[in-house]
Amino acid sequence: MRTSLALTTCVALLCTMIGTASVHGQAGGEIVMISYAGPSQEPHRLFLVDPFEKAHPGVKVILVPDESGEYVARVQTALAAGRPSPVDLAPNGEPPHLRLIGLGLLEKTTTSLVPNLDEVYDVFRQKSQGYGVPATYSLIGIAYNSKRVTKVPRGWKDLWDPAYKGKVGLTSTASNLGLGFLIAAAKINGGDENNLDPVWDAVKKLQPFVIAPNPTALAQLFEREEIVIGPLWSTDAAVLAAKGLPIKFVKPEPGAIAIVSFLSIMHNSQHVQLAHELLNRVLSVDYQTKAAAKPYFFGPTNVKVRVPAEAAEYIPTTVAEVRRLQTVNWPVVVPKRAAIVERWNREFAR
Amino acid sequence: MATRVTHLTNLARFWRIPRHPGWAVAPAVAYLIVFLALPLVLLFAFGLVDIRDGRVVPGSWTFSHYVGVLVDPFYYRIFLRTLYMGIAATVLCLVFGYPVAYLFTRVGAGARKVLLVMILAPLLTNAIVRAFGWMIILGGRKGLLNNALLTLGLIHEPVKILYTMPAVLIGLTQIQLPFMVLPIIAMLENQDQTLRDAAEGLGATWSQTFFHVTLPLSLPGVLTGSALVFVISYTNFAVPALLGGGSFAVIPTYIFEQISALLEWSRGAVLSSLLLLTALATVWIFNRLSAALLPWTK
Numbered sequence: 001m002r003t004s005l006a007l008t009t010c011v012a013l014l015c016t017m018i019g020t021a022s023v024h025g026q027a028g029g030e031i032v033m034i035s036y037a038g039p040s041q042e043p044h045r046l047f048l049v050d051p052f053e054k055a056h057p058g059v060k061v062i063l064v065p066d067e068s069g070e071y072v073a074r075v076q077t078a079l080a081a082g083r084p085s086p087v088d089l090a091p092n093g094e095p096p097h098l099r100l101i102g103l104g105l106l107e108k109t110t111t112s113l114v115p116n117l118d119e120v121y122d123v124f125r126q127k128s129q130g131y132g133v134p135a136t137y138s139l140i141g142i143a144y145n146s147k148r149v150t151k152v153p154r155g156w157k158d159l160w161d162p163a164y165k166g167k168v169g170l171t172s173t174a175s176n177l178g179l180g181f182l183i184a185a186a187k188i189n190g191g192d193e194n195n196l197d198p199v200w201d202a203v204k205k206l207q208p209f210v211i212a213p214n215p216t217a218l219a220q221l222f223e224r225e226e227i228v229i230g231p232l233w234s235t236d237a238a239v240l241a242a243k244g245l246p247i248k249f250v251k252p253e254p255g256a257i258a259i260v261s262f263l264s265i266m267h268n269s270q271h272v273q274l275a276h277e278l279l280n281r282v283l284s285v286d287y288q289t290k291a292a293a294k295p296y297f298f299g300p301t302n303v304k305v306r307v308p309a310e311a312a313e314y315i316p317t318t319v320a321e322v323r324r325l326q327t328v329n330w331p332v333v334v335p336k337r338a339a340i341v342e343r344w345n346r347e348f349a350r
Numbered sequence: 351m352a353t354r355v356t357h358l359t360n361l362a363r364f365w366r367i368p369r370h371p372g373w374a375v376a377p378a379v380a381y382l383i384v385f386l387a388l389p390l391v392l393l394f395a396f397g398l399v400d401i402r403d404g405r406v407v408p409g410s411w412t413f414s415h416y417v418g419v420l421v422d423p424f425y426y427r428i429f430l431r432t433l434y435m436g437i438a439a440t441v442l443c444l445v446f447g448y449p450v451a452y453l454f455t456r457v458g459a460g461a462r463k464v465l466l467v468m469i470l471a472p473l474l475t476n477a478i479v480r481a482f483g484w485m486i487i488l489g490g491r492k493g494l495l496n497n498a499l500l501t502l503g504l505i506h507e508p509v510k511i512l513y514t515m516p517a518v519l520i521g522l523t524q525i526q527l528p529f530m531v532l533p534i535i536a537m538l539e540n541q542d543q544t545l546r547d548a549a550e551g552l553g554a555t556w557s558q559t560f561f562h563v564t565l566p567l568s569l570p571g572v573l574t575g576s577a578l579v580f581v582i583s584y585t586n587f588a589v590p591a592l593l594g595g596g597s598f599a600v601i602p603t604y605i606f607e608q609i610s611a612l613l614e615w616s617r618g619a620v621l622s623s624l625l626l627l628t629a630l631a632t633v634w635i636f637n638r639l640s641a642a643l644l645p646w647t648k
Contacts (some may be wrong), residue, residue: 070610080405166510172596174611210513211596226490226512338612346424349599350514 029059031271033278034090037065037216039239043291043298048281059274067214068175069096075105075266085266089275091135093176094127094330095337097262102334106131107265113276116283116302121322124260124301132264135282136291137299139315139325140180140257143222143232147246155253156188159229160205168209169218169227173337173344177215180257181231182340183328188254193332196340200347211348222247234314235297242295249313255326258299390626396619415616419624429628432600435515436584436632439522440530443579444572446523447530451571452564454531455538469531477525481592484521488512488593513595521589526582530575537571538564573640580636581629601625 033049035041041063049061064071064087075085085105092100100106108130111117117125117133124134142153151163159168171178186192186199210227212218219236221227223245234256237249263282265275281287288305291298297314300307307317316322333340400410419425454465472480487494489512496508511517541564549559587602594603601621609618 068610073610073613076613170596174596174607210510211598212513213591213596213598217596220485221490224485224490224492224512225508226493226510338614341607341612345597345599345604349428349597 029056029271031059031061031088031274031278032086033061033063034066034071034087035063036091037067040235040296041065043287043296047287047290048278052278052281056274061278066090067216072096072100072105076103079105079268083268084270085268087266088269088271089263089265089278091261091263092132093138093259093261094328095176095179095334097128097132097260097264098330098334099337100264101129101131105267107267107269107272107275109133109265109279110276113273114280114283116280119285119302119304120283121301121303127260128262132262133279133283134260134301135263135279136288136301137258137260139234139251139299140177140184140231140259141234141237141249141251142229143237143240143247143249144229145222145225145246146248148225148228152248153229153250153252156184158252159231160202164229166208167228168206169212169221169230170203170206170209171212171215171218172341172348174341175214176259177218177231177233178344179333179337179340180259180328182344183333184231184252184257184326187326193329200343204347207348211350234299238295238297238314251316251325255324258325258327260301393619393626394623396615397623399616401615415620419617419620425621428599428601428604429624431515432584432602432625433628435518435522435586435590435600436580438515438519439526439583440576440580442519442523443526443530444576447527447575448534448572450527451531451534451538451568454535469528472525473528477588478592480525481521481589484517484524484593485512488517488520512593513598515594517593518590518598521593522583522586525589526579529578529582533574533578534568534571537568541567569644570640573636573644577633577636581633584629584632585625 033044035044044063049063053059053061069092071087071090075087078084078086097106109117109128109132114133120134124137128134142156142159144153146152148167149164151158151161153159153161170181173179173182182196182199182203183193185202186196189198189202191198209230210221212221215233215236218227218230218232219240222230222232222240223243232249234249237247240247241249263279265272265279269275283302285302285304288298288300288302289308292300292305292311292315293308294310297311299315307315309317311317316325396406397415398411398413400407400412450465450469454462454469457465485493490496491500491508493508493512495511496505499505499509545563545567546559549563554562585602587606590598590600591603591606594600602625605618605621605625608614608621
């Protein structure tokens with residue numbers, strides 16, 4: 001009995017060590033790619049990594065879920081010490097993309113290795129500034145529980161409707177979702193990226209609201225009916241609806257916020273060649289069409305992708321609709337990000 | 351027995367083996383220096399330099415990060431909240447834990463086994479898993495708690511408890527309870543039964559015996575348990591992060607945000623150092639208190 005217990009312990013320890021090594025290690029053709037948490041990770045797994053691994057026997061891609069950018073500190077530490085990056089590829093929304101370019105953590109894309117870039121909308125391609133590829137875009141709109149909300153929201157200002165008092169959920173400005181919402185709220189209150197003063201009073205009038213630590217947790221709050229309305233990523237709203245929950249998504253007036261997500265190669269990655277192939281695959285019509293379909297609804301950046309009708313609630317289906325989207329002047333916002341989060345904490349931390 | 355020990359001691363003297371071989375602790379000391387002392391020194395140092403783009407700016411020694419935090423009332427407020435979190439969790443653990451420990455020492459062997467499993471059960475699962483369990487119980491209209499209260503008609507609007515301080519305290523208390531119960535059990539077990547018998551023989555009631563004999567003699571266990579629970583709660587990250595929600599202002603979650611979301615390494619280092627210092631200071635106060643309150647333990 002004692003021997004078997006000791007044996008089990010040893011095996012368990014060994015497994016843990018191997019597991020840890022494989023996440024951090026580089027040996028044996030292992031590519032470490034940061035991905036989303038929860039069901040949003042599936043397109044990466046099913047339509048990108050699985051076909052890629054089939055085409056390259058012996059190469060393994062490890063998807064590490066990380067929505068709060070914890071990997072950045074690890075990459076920074078490794079690069080500062082002159083070690084290879086522990087992460088090869090990572091998806092990043094526009095704000096972290098700009099920040100990581102500034103920090104020198106991203107590898108410039110060799111366009112000759114990514115022929116599919118020619119099929120990408122110019123407006124998205126320009127936003128990448130030559131680093132990574134614009135893999136997809138997501139919308140920040142308003143999600144609501146159609147069973148508990150009687151008045152269907154149409155615009156951003158409807159969040160302030162007294163009917164929803166105390167049932168609104170937000171995320172802090174430390175997340176892109178919270179920051180995107182803050183900018184949208186500033187714009188309907190006479191402010192913009194350069195002048196955020198009006199927004200703080202406006203958000204104060206939304207109190208009491210529930211603050212979730214991250215977008216995934218906010219989605220869980222919808223699921224548990226802790227909240228009935230709030231700004232949410234279209235993709236998260238779609239996942240909730242697919243579970244059979246009465247969650248609807250609207251692209252609120254004067255426009256939903258579109259945030260491009262780039263897939264980028266990290267500086268000092270040991271698998272630059274293979275990583276470029278993953279960049280090319282993420283732009284392919286095949287991947288993008290599958291990722292745009294139910295239940296994921298990832299906004300396609302490839303012009304040739306035809307958005308399925310079932311996706312109309314969550315992503316624009318026509319070029320005209322794409323034009324109506326609001327974007328955020330991130331180069332202005334990103335340098336002020338720490339100050340914005342600081343202000344948020346001082347106003348709303350409990 | 352005694353002669354055997356003397357014999358061994360003489361043997362050791364003969365071979366000039368010191369009675370307390372200092373070199374035996376060398377590996378532990380080396381381990382502590384490399385993996386505890388050095389990182390701690392680095393942590394303090396990170397708060398004293400500017401860090402840009404993940405690198406220490408050479409020659410940028412400055413007190414500005416410490417001063418920035420120390421002159422800011424905002425941080426005092428968060429530290430006070432963190433202190434409140436630690437103290438409240440400790441008091442709750444004591445209130446719930448003492449009766450359990452007392453019961454444990456007053457029941458038969460069979461009941462003891464059952465009790466011990468119940469006391470240790472919280473340690474058998476990961477704190478994160480348990481926190482998620484509390485989310486299911488406390489969260490929203492569909493949470494077990496609200497669902498039950500709504501079904502029973504006791505409330506008409508769901509109670510807001512998830513993502514509040516009470517939720518964090520509930521989580522901390524449940525997770526930390528064994529650290530309070532076990533030291534108290536140890537103290538109660540070692541008590542001399544004859545003292546209580548003497549009290550009863552002199553006509554003391556149960557409550558007189560308890561408050562004048564049992565409780566005072568168990569105070570060292572209470573203080574040990576309290577110090578343990580306080581330090582673990584005061585510096586806890588997982589529970590406030592999961593049950594406190596976003597923008598829940600306690601120092602551990604704030605440090606996490608400073609470093610992982612904002613890459614403000616210096617500010618994170620300053621707050622970590624201050625958290626460590628205040629935790630150490632509290633333990634020191636606990637020690638002084640127990641020395642002052644319990645002169646007979648010396």
